[in-house]
Amino acid sequence: MFLDLLSLILLVSAALWTVMTRSLLRSAIGLALTSAILTVIMFKMEANLAAVFELSVCAGLIPVLFVSVVSLTQPYTHQEILERMKSMFARFRLLPVILIGIGLILVLLGPHSQAKLPLPESGENTRFILWHLRQLDLLGQVIILLGGVFGVEVLFKERKKSA
Amino acid sequence: MLSAIFVVLLFIIGIYCIMASYNLVRALIGLEILIKAVTLLIIAAGAKSGHLHLAQALVITVIVVEVVMITIAVGVVVGIHIHNNSLDVRKVRRLKG
Numbered sequence: 001m002f003l004d005l006l007s008l009i010l011l012v013s014a015a016l017w018t019v020m021t022r023s024l025l026r027s028a029i030g031l032a033l034t035s036a037i038l039t040v041i042m043f044k045m046e047a048n049l050a051a052v053f054e055l056s057v058c059a060g061l062i063p064v065l066f067v068s069v070v071s072l073t074q075p076y077t078h079q080e081i082l083e084r085m086k087s088m089f090a091r092f093r094l095l096p097v098i099l100i101g102i103g104l105i106l107v108l109l110g111p112h113s114q115a116k117l118p119l120p121e122s123g124e125n126t127r128f129i130l131w132h133l134r135q136l137d138l139l140g141q142v143i144i145l146l147g148g149v150f151g152v153e154v155l156f157k158e159r160k161k162s163a
Numbered sequence: 164m165l166s167a168i169f170v171v172l173l174f175i176i177g178i179y180c181i182m183a184s185y186n187l188v189r190a191l192i193g194l195e196i197l198i199k200a201v202t203l204l205i206i207a208a209g210a211k212s213g214h215l216h217l218a219q220a221l222v223i224t225v226i227v228v229e230v231v232m233i234t235i236a237v238g239v240v241v242g243i244h245i246h247n248n249s250l251d252v253r254k255v256r257r258l259k260g
Contacts, residue, residue: 151231
C-alpha cells in the first residue's frame with residue numbers, strides 16, 4: 001500500500017520535474033524517468049505486456065527522439081537560454097501550488113478508499129484479445145504506421161528540396 | 164480512486180505545460196505527459212473492472228499511435244526550425260493554409 005502511494009507520488013514528481021526543469025535535455029531525461037516509473041506501476045498492477053511496451057518504446061525510443069530534436073534545434077547561446085529560462089520558471093512556479101491544492105481537494109471530496117492500486121481479476125489472454133478480438137485495432141495500427149512512414153518521407157523530401 | 168487522483172494531477176501537469184510553454188519541444192513533452200495520464204487511466208480502469216487484458220491491448224494501440232504522432236511532430240518541429248530559425252510559437256507566423 002505504501003509502495004503504491006510512493007510510486008504514484010514519484011510519477012507525479014517526475015512529471016513535474018520534467019516540465020519545470022530549465023534544460024530541454026533534462027526534460028527529455030525526465031520524460032524517460034516518468035515512463036520508467038509508469039512501467040513499475042504497470043508491473044505492480046500485473047499489466048506486464050503493456051509495461052514492456054511502455055519501457056522499450058516510451059522510456060527508450062521517444063526520449064531519444066527528443067534528444068535528437070534538441071540537438072538539431074538549439075539556436076541559442078548558454079546566456080540566452082538562461083535568460084529565457086528565468087521567464088519560463090516564473091510562468092511555471094504556480095503549477096506545484098495548483099497541483100497540491102487540487103490533490104487535496106480530490107482527496108477530501110472523494111470517497112474514502114484504501115490507498116492502493118487495483119489488482120486485476122482473471123480474464124482472457126492479452127494476446128488472444130489483441131490478435132482475435134481487436135483485429136480492427138491492428139489494422140488501424142498498420143495504417144497509422146504506414147501513414148507515419150509516408151509522413152516522414154514527405155517531410156524529408158521537403159527538407160531536401162528547401163536545402 | 165487513488166490512481167484516479169494521480170491521473171487528474173498528471174493531466175493538469177500536461178495541460179499546464181502545453182498552455183504555458185512557448186517552446187514547441189516543451190509543448191510536445193506536455194502532450195507526452197497527457198498520454199502518460201491516459202495510459203495510467205486505461206490500465207487502472209481495466210484492473211478495476213476486471214478487463215486488464217483488454218486494457219493492455221488498448222494501451223499497446225495507444226503506444227503505437229503515440230510513437231507515430233511524436234515522430235511526425237518532431238519532423239514538423241525540425242522543419243519549422245529550418246524555416247524560421249526559432250521554436251518560439253510566438254515567432255512562428257508564416258503558416259500557409
